[in-house]
Amino acid sequence: MSRAFSFLVNPISGGGAAPQAVVPVARLLRDAGSVVEVTYSPGPQQCAALVAAAVDRGDVVVSVGGDGMLSSVAGHVSDRGGTLGIVPAGRGNDFARMLGIPGDVESIARILLDSEPVKVDLISFTLGDAPRRLVAGSVYTGVDAATAQLVDRVRWMPRRLQYPYAAVRSLASYTPVRARVVVDGDAHDVVAATVVVANSAYYGSGMKIAPPASVTDGFLDVVVITAASRRAMIRAMPKVYDGSHVELDEVMLLRGRVVEISGTPSAPMGADGEPLGHLPPGGTTEAVARIEAMPGVLTVLAP
Numbered sequence: 001m002s003r004a005f006s007f008l009v010n011p012i013s014g015g016g017a018a019p020q021a022v023v024p025v026a027r028l029l030r031d032a033g034s035v036v037e038v039t040y041s042p043g044p045q046q047c048a049a050l051v052a053a054a055v056d057r058g059d060v061v062v063s064v065g066g067d068g069m070l071s072s073v074a075g076h077v078s079d080r081g082g083t084l085g086i087v088p089a090g091r092g093n094d095f096a097r098m099l100g101i102p103g104d105v106e107s108i109a110r111i112l113l114d115s116e117p118v119k120v121d122l123i124s125f126t127l128g129d130a131p132r133r134l135v136a137g138s139v140y141t142g143v144d145a146a147t148a149q150l151v152d153r154v155r156w157m158p159r160r161l162q163y164p165y166a167a168v169r170s171l172a173s174y175t176p177v178r179a180r181v182v183v184d185g186d187a188h189d190v191v192a193a194t195v196v197v198a199n200s201a202y203y204g205s206g207m208k209i210a211p212p213a214s215v216t217d218g219f220l221d222v223v224v225i226t227a228a229s230r231r232a233m234i235r236a237m238p239k240v241y242d243g244s245h246v247e248l249d250e251v252m253l254l255r256g257r258v259v260e261i262s263g264t265p266s267a268p269m270g271a272d273g274e275p276l277g278h279l280p281p282g283g284t285t286e287a288v289a290r291i292e293a294m295p296g297v298l299t300v301l302a303p
Helices: 018-031 044-057 067-080 094-099 105-114 143-151 159-171 230-241
Strands: 004-009 035-040 060-065 083-088 117-127 133-135 138-142 177-183 186-198 220-226 251-256 258-264 268-271 274-278 289-301
Touching: 004 018, 004 044, 018 035, 018 060, 018 083, 018 105, 044 060, 044 067, 060 067, 067 083, 067 094, 067 117, 067 133, 067 274, 067 289, 083 094, 083 105, 117 138, 117 268, 117 274, 138 143, 138 177, 138 289, 143 159, 143 186, 143 268, 143 274, 177 220, 177 251, 186 251, 186 258, 220 289, 251 258
Parallel strands: 004 035, 004 060, 060 083, 083 289
Antiparallel strands: 117 133, 117 289, 138 186, 138 268, 177 186, 177 258, 186 220, 220 251, 258 289, 268 274
16 A cells, blocks of 8 residues: 655744755655645744644655654654654755765655664653654754854855854854753763754764764763863864764763753753754752753654
């Protein structure tokens, strides 16, 4: 029996590339006998309802866009008990990279049609009284969150230059954070440029920020980059692309299932390219960002 698919497309992903990406994939699926419905995402609230309706019909829900779109859709699919497909069409496509999903149309269509579903982990993020949010790739605070915000303002640049440019600009003006990072109850007080809590090894359009990370091991990999001079940080940035930054003295690696972060001054927080608010100052058990591994909660089509 052929699979049926509901495509949810973020029309602005990849500088408007997502709508173009969906057409050839949908054509191949229809030629193979599948029913394909394509909807342009109208917003987070409506997206949840669309996912619920698609899963109830028995469709595979396909995220067409970048990591932010995928992360949002993945949470809804997980909550509903459905299956997720991915057409990577954003600037970074880091979760697709982690899963080994290629960018060519024929391979994507073949994965959607024939691959066996696999179970992967997600991240649960809570901050104060805000509703829980499920995240696919990573949660971070500090200079990388500031970088993600700046990337959204330089869409006019060629895609391959956007993140490096934003990263250098952010590093040139960053303020270190005095953070408390608690991993499975073990507290670490650090002066950090950035703290990344990773499910996926990749973020920031191909940076291998957490080389040991796996989306199937039930653990979170925490990367703390302690404060250094701005010049040293900029000089070391290329090492993040191959993961060799973890050998630097300024980098601390931690691992666990539950991570709590607080610190001052309040720094921006983000997840998969989307803003999450600001790092809480700590001081009480409620004033922390709580990040928890959610083992095997998402079913996804991947090689």
